[in-house]
Amino acid sequence: MKPLTFSLFLILFSFQAFGQSNGLSVYRIMQDHCVSCHSNANPAANLDLEGSSTNELVSWLQVHQNVTGVTPQNSEAAAKGDQYVFPGRADKSFLFRKLNNGLESSYSLGSGENEPMPLNGNTTMSDADKEIIRQWILFGARTTGNQFDEEVVRTYYDVGGQQAFPDGPPPAPAADEGFQIKMGPFFLGEGGQPGDELEFFQKWELDVPQSEVVSLDHMFSGHSHHFIIYKYNNASSANSVADGLRTYQAHDDINLVTAVQEQTKIDLPDGAAFYWDANAILDLNSHYINYSFGEVYKAETYLNVYTVPPGTASQEMHTELIANIAINIPNNEELITAEDVITSSWPNDVYLWGLMGHTHKYGRDYKVWTRENGVKSELIYDASCAEAVPGCVSPNFDYQHIPLRLYDPFVQFNLSGSNGLIHQASWLNDGPQSVFFGPTSDDEMMVLVMMYLLDTEGVNVNTEEPELPQAGLKVFPNPMNFQTEFFADGINGESRLTLLDGLGRVIRVQQNDRPYFRLEKNGLPSGIYFYEFSVDGFAPKSGKLVVN
Secondary structure (H helix, E strand, C coil): CCCCCHHHHHHHHHHHHHCCCHHHHHHHHHHHHCCCCECCCCEHHHCCCCCCCCCHHHHHHHHHHHHECCCCCCHHHHHCCCECECCCCHHHEHHHHHHHCCCCCCCCCCCCCCCCCCHHHCCCCCHHHHHHHHHHHHCCCCCCCCCCCHHHHHHHHHCCEEECCCCCCCCCCCCCCEEEEEEEEEEECCECCCCCEEEEEEEEECCCCCEEEEEEEEECCCCEEEEEEEEECCHHHHHCCCCCCECCCCCCCEEEEEEECCCEEEECCECEEEEECCCCEEEEEEEEECCCECCEEEEEEEEEEEEECCCCCCEECEEEEEECCCCEECCCCCEEEEEEEECCCCCCEEEEEEEEEECCCCEEEEEEEEEECCEEEEEEEECCCHHHCCCCCCCCCCHHHCCCEEEEEEEEEECCCCCEEEEEEEEECCCCCCEEECCCCCCECCEEEEEEECCCCCCECCCCCCCCCCCCEEEECCCECCEEEEEECCCCCCEEEEEECCCCCEEEEEEECCCEEEEECCCCCCEEEEEEEEECCCCCEEEEEEEC
């Protein structure tokens, strides 16, 4: 048993001052389910989950020292780089993987990691208790304070609620193609109640060799406001940032990778890639809003990363997030427009591949022009048009689904001097008060994401995708009574089926390694839905599904 340090006595004082904490709840769950094998007097695998003190708080601090950041005795778990409790990473926490026992289907035990806990059916740990432990780990395995709402978690498991992925996790890439990252889950309170909107950042340390990333598949539900990926420039910058889900940015030395508002797979042009060093450290940013009134919500985000060996790509893809924070939008129900000029000291031309604007709920428009000799030149982005291609007949701006425009060919321009870009956003504030730049859905934003190359040698861009074969997509039966099958004859490839309700909210997402899906009704309310069926290498097909 390690001695209780002076710093832990300070923590004990804070316990006594502020009372109950998430960590103390975890300790009590352990006492109910774990100490028959892991007692202080006779700890299996030399793992004491009880502590030696008659004071509950002191014993909890002892147990915290025994598990947090400690390498397991199990050699297979240790070889994976696991800790008993790895703050922020339930997937690398051997203690959680041992007690998981079906809660998280993507976690499993290796042949040498022995049986799940608790052993021999001595006691049954509820899914709610398991989740409390996982949430504690995901929020950094703190000793003090309440980082998450335990009542919301227990409501989800004991009463029920909505979830981002009702059909389970999406398939991960094959081991020789890439890897999958999961952020979450975290739990939102009932729609319209406190805690129904949450945004978190999470530092994510990769355990992969140097890689060139050629595709990123961002997967989340229609309740997500956005998902953003950053990459720290060096380990020392990342090491100063706390582990686990956090509410603040801590972005002093970091670069943007991608930012999306809806499920998006970004396939970079042939010959281009994001360059990631070995064991790169990302920062993930997920923002969810619970639109389900009367129900809590389980929020999750998945990222499939597809890589090629170093030296395969010819050029590095760069991404910039450009924010105009000097916006003031009075609640006078008049259209307010702001412009911002984008320039740089970089003397050479850049080659623009992608643009995406971003506002919040009062947004009414977002446009981008090239700038030549100090004035607007060509309109190259109009978020009110499909795929942001200017010139549409019936413009319609949807702040929740602002399009990403990919350019074929690249847009070549210069950012120096009186050249560059001009981006413009418009808002109409019919709310109760004036709003300014800020992170919540009640604030506003004017943000532009720009993806570009510094050279195009060795790069082939082709954003056009062929249509599905003439036979096309078959959907039968439609209307649906109990189930409907979706399939496309004569083609192969990874496929995705997305079902949306009449408000455009994502209801279900399924993925398969071939173009076939069976959609079960499973409590789906009667009504009219819309689907999008996509197969890698082909333009997506969409249509209407009637559910009886």
